[in-house]
Amino acid sequence: MSDATKYISHLELGERDETFLDSNELIINMGPQHPATHGVLRVILKLDGEKVLGTECVIGYLHRGVEKIAENRTYAMFNPYVDRMDYVAAVSNGLGYCEAVEKLLNVEAPPRAKYIRVILAELNRIASHQLWLGTHALDIGAMTPLFYTFRDREEILKIFEKYCGARLTTHAFRIGGCQYETYEGFERDVIKFVDFVTPKIDEYEELLTTNRIWVERTKDVGLISGKDCIALGVTGPVLRASGVKWDIRKAQPYAVYSEMDFEIPVGQNGDTYDRYLVRMAEMRQSLRIIRQAVGKIPEGPIMAKVPKVLKPPVGEIYHSIEAPKGELGYFIVSDGSTQPYRVRVRPPSFVNLQALDLMVRGALVADVIAVIGTLDIVLGEVDR
Amino acid sequence: MLDYITSYLHSDLTPGQAGNMLWATVYILIVFAGISLAVVAMNWLERKALAHMQVRLGPMRVGPHGLLQPIADAVKLLIKEDIIPSEADKLVFWIAPLMVVTAAFTTYIVVPFGPTHAITDMNIGILFMLGVSSLGVLGIVMAGWASNSHYPLIGGLRSSAQMVSYEVAMGLAVVSAVLMTSMNATGIGTLSMIGIVNAQKDQGIWFAFKYFPLGFIALAVFGVAMVAETNRAPFDLPEAESELTAGFHTEYSGLRWSLFMLGEYAAMIAVSSVAVTLWLGGWLRPFPNWLSGQPWDLIFSLFPAATFLVLAAIAALGVLRMPKHAYFRVQTIGLAGFAGVLGLIGLVLLIPPVRDRVEDIYWFVIKVAAFMYLYIWYRATFPRYRFDQLMKVGWKVLLPVALGALIATAVVGVL
Numbered sequence: 001m002s003d004a005t006k007y008i009s010h011l012e013l014g015e016r017d018e019t020f021l022d023s024n025e026l027i028i029n030m031g032p033q034h035p036a037t038h039g040v041l042r043v044i045l046k047l048d049g050e051k052v053l054g055t056e057c058v059i060g061y062l063h064r065g066v067e068k069i070a071e072n073r074t075y076a077m078f079n080p081y082v083d084r085m086d087y088v089a090a091v092s093n094g095l096g097y098c099e100a101v102e103k104l105l106n107v108e109a110p111p112r113a114k115y116i117r118v119i120l121a122e123l124n125r126i127a128s129h130q131l132w133l134g135t136h137a138l139d140i141g142a143m144t145p146l147f148y149t150f151r152d153r154e155e156i157l158k159i160f161e162k163y164c165g166a167r168l169t170t171h172a173f174r175i176g177g178c179q180y181e182t183y184e185g186f187e188r189d190v191i192k193f194v195d196f197v198t199p200k201i202d203e204y205e206e207l208l209t210t211n212r213i214w215v216e217r218t219k220d221v222g223l224i225s226g227k228d229c230i231a232l233g234v235t236g237p238v239l240r241a242s243g244v245k246w247d248i249r250k251a252q253p254y255a256v257y258s259e260m261d262f263e264i265p266v267g268q269n270g271d272t273y274d275r276y277l278v279r280m281a282e283m284r285q286s287l288r289i290i291r292q293a294v295g296k297i298p299e300g301p302i303m304a305k306v307p308k309v310l311k312p313p314v315g316e317i318y319h320s321i322e323a324p325k326g327e328l329g330y331f332i333v334s335d336g337s338t339q340p341y342r343v344r345v346r347p348p349s350f351v352n353l354q355a356l357d358l359m360v361r362g363a364l365v366a367d368v369i370a371v372i373g374t375l376d377i378v379l380g381e382v383d384r
Numbered sequence: 385m386l387d388y389i390t391s392y393l394h395s396d397l398t399p400g401q402a403g404n405m406l407w408a409t410v411y412i413l414i415v416f417a418g419i420s421l422a423v424v425a426m427n428w429l430e431r432k433a434l435a436h437m438q439v440r441l442g443p444m445r446v447g448p449h450g451l452l453q454p455i456a457d458a459v460k461l462l463i464k465e466d467i468i469p470s471e472a473d474k475l476v477f478w479i480a481p482l483m484v485v486t487a488a489f490t491t492y493i494v495v496p497f498g499p500t501h502a503i504t505d506m507n508i509g510i511l512f513m514l515g516v517s518s519l520g521v522l523g524i525v526m527a528g529w530a531s532n533s534h535y536p537l538i539g540g541l542r543s544s545a546q547m548v549s550y551e552v553a554m555g556l557a558v559v560s561a562v563l564m565t566s567m568n569a570t571g572i573g574t575l576s577m578i579g580i581v582n583a584q585k586d587q588g589i590w591f592a593f594k595y596f597p598l599g600f601i602a603l604a605v606f607g608v609a610m611v612a613e614t615n616r617a618p619f620d621l622p623e624a625e626s627e628l629t630a631g632f633h634t635e636y637s638g639l640r641w642s643l644f645m646l647g648e649y650a651a652m653i654a655v656s657s658v659a660v661t662l663w664l665g666g667w668l669r670p671f672p673n674w675l676s677g678q679p680w681d682l683i684f685s686l687f688p689a690a691t692f693l694v695l696a697a698i699a700a701l702g703v704l705r706m707p708k709h710a711y712f713r714v715q716t717i718g719l720a721g722f723a724g725v726l727g728l729i730g731l732v733l734l735i736p737p738v739r740d741r742v743e744d745i746y747w748f749v750i751k752v753a754a755f756m757y758l759y760i761w762y763r764a765t766f767p768r769y770r771f772d773q774l775m776k777v778g779w780k781v782l783l784p785v786a787l788g789a790l791i792a793t794a795v796v797g798v799l
Contacts, residue, residue: 028534028535141617141766142766142767143764144438147438147439151439213766213767213773217773
């Protein structure tokens, strides 16, 4: 308790009516072991009855020092580590890192590799959103979507497994392209999956979108304006649901996104319901991208000419991509040696988590759960 | 002594009314064992039905199709370490689960499984039922308070607020059903559970369909309120897993925790019994007046046996579909044995005296089972309400609707 009080002491508290009973606020620890904090997030809540007066996030329970490890590994050796940050969207992590190092080395992956990257990254976006939907719905009390989404996510993981042997931490890409050529029937599998999952997304929506309780639980919950999002650096679906049309795939196209035809789903109110709708729409857009990419995938090499020992020139680079959760950036400083001098990751979950306090202040305990869910955080990425 | 035993057999009263303590005790034991068994069965059925709604299999390992899973769970809970937190109020912590179970089981004193198949009948039966069943909340509040921990405290507070608000709507819905019992020539109603069912028989209509849709509205209000009253999804806020870890029973484990579960399921069956008694004709078979006469009586009395035989057939089909592997031999034999037992029960139920004796109980149980299925269905479908929304639904929707239905019933009845 004293520990918690220490953390909470600097929180500014809202105006309260003093009563003759002089009732005290309740300070409770939500986490690090709690069924709804998506890992080891610890939120200290200051409650007046059920009303939230303030929150304090305590993070670091999953800190593994990924950025420090990078300084003692060669560029290629660090590649598998990034998969362990956002482990539900490992492909996007790898994509961002590989592209950043490629930029630093001034090489470019061949077109075929880029298409494979886009297909896998978009599949991974769907997998990540499915996992988000299942757990978010479970947090709000709807059990069933969890099992539906996990059933369908399995098909994506099967494709990953057939492609690179791993299901979760794929390590699918190499600096300069892809290590593996696609397996026999890869395109067919992907198209089969797209056809399979399109009606399934409608199935999830059928359970939730017009469900009265779901709408009541999510509408006007965790409101955040576009301006606040930008001020806090919030990106990804959370930003887009607040009405800001910002998607790095369009704004600063990387890989082959400039050749893809897709839309950026945008919400208006910036509440939990809009974020839900935006992510559902994003899954559909991802399917659209995958279909195009599979149709356009060219023949050719999958690896660019890169030296065996990577020694990028002295310099620094910041490269960011649109990960499922928001802007994932890598800032890499090279001192000309085989190991990076410094790697700094800008993880979307970590930055988005900042908005939690703003979004839940004045709301109820149940809303805290809904907001943690809607922010779609992965603690491996928050703590690194 | 023998006279004392046999004298009851020829009476058409419940043992409580006949004042026969011996038979009353026998009935109490039967009801207690029956409800406990029903809770065990419900445990398995809920897990299986929920699993199949969620594209998974549910328990499959302990016994064929997980049939022995409830027993395995019970054994596990019994041998678990019994923990009382050092900061807890030990006496209250100890009493709370007993309170919940006692309240849930006491209600069965007046539940009429048939015209004579009740422990007793009171002239204030439904009032007794409502009064005792709301004692359960006391146990929950005590558990929340005695644990001396934050999550249980919030869970206990939520549950007391929730139960108090939903009891109002529930009570009003019940009153409109009781009002309907007085819509006869004499103009005298009844609060007795058996009397209410008899009134439905005399008036020739289940109260759910009387003055359509008024009776149905009252049933619907009661149906929602009873889910809230028993803390089940989507109103399971007191034990909201994702918010309060486990709500009021966070600090409980082992046997004490299982008592809470027992109490919860027993209460679910109890409130479902009230709904069935008040609106769905209790033990009455479908159309007792319209489809009366010898052939219809015979056909309807064959239903219990038919049900068990169908269940036995399903189990037998399961035996045939079992993998033909040595590993599954014990399970296959077990399932075959289970099918055999079900079939045997089905055959016993074909014997005429048994058949006539259990028919009432069968119709009652079937109707209650339908409500139990609804509980499972709700749980698979709905997200959880937030606390303020729960209150809003209780006070701003259910209460006016129930009050309106009550007034409309009274007006229509007088006209």
